[in-house]
Amino acid sequence: MHAPVNRPNDRYKWVVLSNTTLGMLAATVNSSILLISLPAVFRGIGLKALDPGNVNYLLWAIIGYMISTAVFVVAFGRLGDQFGRAKMYNLGFLVFTLASIALSLLPGQGDFAATYLITVRIIQGVGGALLMANSTALLPDAFPPDQRGLALGVNVVAAIGGQFIGLVIGGLLADTNWRLVFWINVPFGVIGTVWAFWRLREPPTRVTHRIDWAGNLTFGLGLVLILTAITYGIQPYGHQVMAWTSPFVLSLFALGLISLAAFIVIEKNVAKPMLDLKLFRIAPFAYGNLANLMSSTARGGLQFMLIIWLQGIWLPLHGYSFEETPLWSAIFMLPLTVGFLISGPAAGYFSDRIGGAPFAVGGMVLGAASFLALMLLPADFSYAVFAFLLFANGLGSGLFVAPNSTQIMNAVPMQERGQASGVRATTGNAGQVLSIGIFFSLMLAGLAATLPQAMEAQLLAQRVPANVAHEVAGLPPVASLFAAFLGYNPMSELIPAAVLRSLPAENAAALTGNAFFPELMSAPFKQGLLFAFTFSAVLYLLSAFASWRGGFRKPSQA
Numbered sequence: 001m002h003a004p005v006n007r008p009n010d011r012y013k014w015v016v017l018s019n020t021t022l023g024m025l026a027a028t029v030n031s032s033i034l035l036i037s038l039p040a041v042f043r044g045i046g047l048k049a050l051d052p053g054n055v056n057y058l059l060w061a062i063i064g065y066m067i068s069t070a071v072f073v074v075a076f077g078r079l080g081d082q083f084g085r086a087k088m089y090n091l092g093f094l095v096f097t098l099a100s101i102a103l104s105l106l107p108g109q110g111d112f113a114a115t116y117l118i119t120v121r122i123i124q125g126v127g128g129a130l131l132m133a134n135s136t137a138l139l140p141d142a143f144p145p146d147q148r149g150l151a152l153g154v155n156v157v158a159a160i161g162g163q164f165i166g167l168v169i170g171g172l173l174a175d176t177n178w179r180l181v182f183w184i185n186v187p188f189g190v191i192g193t194v195w196a197f198w199r200l201r202e203p204p205t206r207v208t209h210r211i212d213w214a215g216n217l218t219f220g221l222g223l224v225l226i227l228t229a230i231t232y233g234i235q236p237y238g239h240q241v242m243a244w245t246s247p248f249v250l251s252l253f254a255l256g257l258i259s260l261a262a263f264i265v266i267e268k269n270v271a272k273p274m275l276d277l278k279l280f281r282i283a284p285f286a287y288g289n290l291a292n293l294m295s296s297t298a299r300g301g302l303q304f305m306l307i308i309w310l311q312g313i314w315l316p317l318h319g320y321s322f323e324e325t326p327l328w329s330a331i332f333m334l335p336l337t338v339g340f341l342i343s344g345p346a347a348g349y350f351s352d353r354i355g356g357a358p359f360a361v362g363g364m365v366l367g368a369a370s371f372l373a374l375m376l377l378p379a380d381f382s383y384a385v386f387a388f389l390l391f392a393n394g395l396g397s398g399l400f401v402a403p404n405s406t407q408i409m410n411a412v413p414m415q416e417r418g419q420a421s422g423v424r425a426t427t428g429n430a431g432q433v434l435s436i437g438i439f440f441s442l443m444l445a446g447l448a449a450t451l452p453q454a455m456e457a458q459l460l461a462q463r464v465p466a467n468v469a470h471e472v473a474g475l476p477p478v479a480s481l482f483a484a485f486l487g488y489n490p491m492s493e494l495i496p497a498a499v500l501r502s503l504p505a506e507n508a509a510a511l512t513g514n515a516f517f518p519e520l521m522s523a524p525f526k527q528g529l530l531f532a533f534t535f536s537a538v539l540y541l542l543s544a545f546a547s548w549r550g551g552f553r554k555p556s557q558a
Contacts, residue, residue: 002225015199016142017151020135021158023093027128028162029169030067030096030185031432034121035307036167036326037174037181038062039486044178045106045113057114058482059231063433064118067231068125070429071223075216077133077422082211085134085141085418086200092130092305093196097189099124103182129425131158138200140409146352152409153348153402157264157340159428160401163303164330171327186454205474215274216261218503223430225256230437234444236476241448242441275419284411285420288404288548291543293427295400298539300372300391300435305532308443312484312521313379318516326487335387339394342399348402356403357548363399364381364544366392371537375530379522396540404547405475437533440481446528447477451520459495462507468499478522490517 014417038061085487102120135155143151174179229252237243243347267273280286310329311322320328347359370393376387405424405447412420456473460466472494483490491511492500500508510516 005197005293011058012201013142013147013151018156019192019196019200020089020131020138020222021155022188023089023131023135023196024155024159024193025098025162025165026093026185026188027131028159029166030100030124030128031069032060032163032166032303033170033184035066036170036330036487037178039326040174040178041117042114042183045117046109047111047114050526051495054114055235055478055482057111057118058163058486059235060118061114063123063227063231063518064548065125065128065222066222066429066433067227068122069415070433071226072126072129072219073429074135074219074275074419074422074424076130076229077137077418077420077425079211079418080134080137080421081415083419084202086196088130088418089134089138090193090200090294092134092197093189094127096124096131097125097186097193099127100182100185100189103445104179104186104220106182112296132424132425132429134418135421136405136409137417140417141262141414143463145410148410149348149350149352149356149402149406150345151348152405153351154404156365156401157398157508158231160344160397161337164333164340167307167333168327171330174483175327183336191243195282196321212270212441214266215263215270218259218266219274222256222259222263223426225252225259227254227430227433229256230433233437234478237239237550240430241444241478245260264432276416277503279412279416279420279423284407285423286548287546288408288411289409289427291360291364291546291550292404292424293431293547294539294543294546295397295404296431297433297435297438298367298371298543299397300432301439301536302336303531304392304435304439305443305529308481308484309379309525309529312481313489313525314334314381314519316520317380321512321514322487322489324399324487327465332383333390334396335391339391339396340398343395343398344402347399348406351403351406355558356406359399360403360407360542360547362398362475364540364547366396366399368396368540370396371533371540375533379518379526381495400543400547407547407550438535440478442531442535443475443481443525443528446522446531447481447521449481450524450527451477454522454524456514460510462511462516463503464495464499464507464511468496480517482519484521 030063031434038058041061042054042058047057072550076088076092080446099120103117103124106117108116136152139151139155140148170181170183173184229249232246232252233242233244233249235243237246243249264277267275267277307329311325315325315332316322317329343363347356347363351359370389373389377389397489408424409417409420452473459472460470475494479492479494483493489512495511503511
């Protein structure tokens with residue numbers, strides 16, 4: 001017979017922590033690894049990423065995995081409560097690994113290859129959701145109450161740090177061979193899967209009931225429709241910069257809200273719901289998830305804004321070619337990850353001893369202050385100051401995540417930890433997807449206000465024919481944004497090659513050089529950045545208030 005899994009001197013708890021940390025790293029590294037490597041992948045399958053017909057492929061390749069994990073984590077957490085958290089976690093590692101192998105062998109070219117990529121990434125997201133939903137639930141089962149903060153701190157910081165580490169790994173591997181971006185998951189997946197099946201065991205917390213099919217269907221459908229609407233909302237629509245008012249996007253939102261409303265009605269009336277809504281009557285659980293949603297939305301926005309800032313403006317102005325900028329932007333953002341890695345486990349350790357409220361509230365206030373300070377920097381900033389502010393932001397966010405996770409998981413009964421973990425993961429993942437819609441929209445609105453006029457004037461000054469200058473300047477700003485985001489030379493992509501060849505050599509060189517686009521983007525980007533980072537600072541302060549309002553009750557001894 002096994003010893004109790006929560007005995008303080010049981011070595012098993014370190015097995016759980018190390019394996020679930022590996023699982024979370026694999027799942028979250030994979031959520032961001034394509035952000036940097038996607039141009040190389042698209043070149044490998046013979047698609048031009050910025051062609052209007054390929055924008056859908058581009059967005060779904062980035063966001064499909066995130067949507068998949070966001071949609072399934074609550075259901076998979078509940079299945080863990082019912083059928084065994086270790087079983088569901090192990091299954092997640094297996095699905096994730098098989099999908100990684102399938103991606104590594106990506107066949108064909110063009111539309112077929114892009115569709116295959118998106119489909120298998122969504123399946124891989126199913127594996128990632130199984131890992132995310134059950135890893136956080138396994139830790140409180142294995143660790144005694146006075147060590148849960150440390151364990152959850154390591155696990156959650158690995159999850160968030162993985163999102164930034166994925167950027168670096170994607171850039172390094174894509175420079176060598178784009179298939180390595182997918183192969184890198186395979187050895188870790190195989191090791192993690194075998195190790196999990198061999199060593200993890202079930203805690204005595206399972207509950208028995210039938211699967212809530214209606215709840216699962218309405219919840220999943222509602223989230224898919226709303227997150228899909230966000231994906232299409234940031235794309236151009238007719239002569240409009242974005243499609244938020246298009247009938248298709250509005251219909252998706254309406255149907256998604258109806259489906260979620262039906263989900264709430266079903267959950268209130270079914271005997272054994274997928275999500276027990278009574279959990280939200282527990283203040284630490286409800287406010288903890290609200291705080292997590294707001295902080296993850298702001299963090300996701302920070303990631304996108306920094307990538308565009310570095311790749312589109314700062315790095316080219318400092319002599320880096322546009323093709324080099326994806327990798328170097330990830331490297332220059334490392335102070336953010338370092339701040340996370342230092343403060344996250346430390347906050348978890350000390351919150352076990354003195355309580356988590358000072359760390360969660362203080363971390364969000366520090367993060368908000370760093371957003372405000374970043375707004376004051378010029379577009380061509382001093383890197384030392386920039387790195388310090390990134391470190392401060394990572395430090396503040398790291399101080400928040402472990403106490404927040406501990407608050408959520410300690411607030412619920414032992415037998416409900418799977419669904420609690422799923423809700424926590426859903427708010428985090430949904431915040432990431434929401435951030436794309438919110439922050440891209442803020443940035444696109446800022447660019448649309450001033451960029452077309454400035455671009456047309458500068459193109460005419462470089463002897464571009466008036467009709468071409470007007471046409472290029474009239475392209476949706478999303479084209480310029482994605483060009484900078486993906487590491488393409490924007491002017492080489494936007495101006496027809498025949499026109500560039502017909503220009504005097506000095507004008508063509510100026511248009512495609514390192515200074516033209518960054519100088520053109522600086523003023524409108526800063527305007528958009530003010531809106532975006534003001535919104536981020538407000539979200540962090542609201543997250544601080546929610547953390548304080550929910551309180552951090554004394555951990556359960558279960």
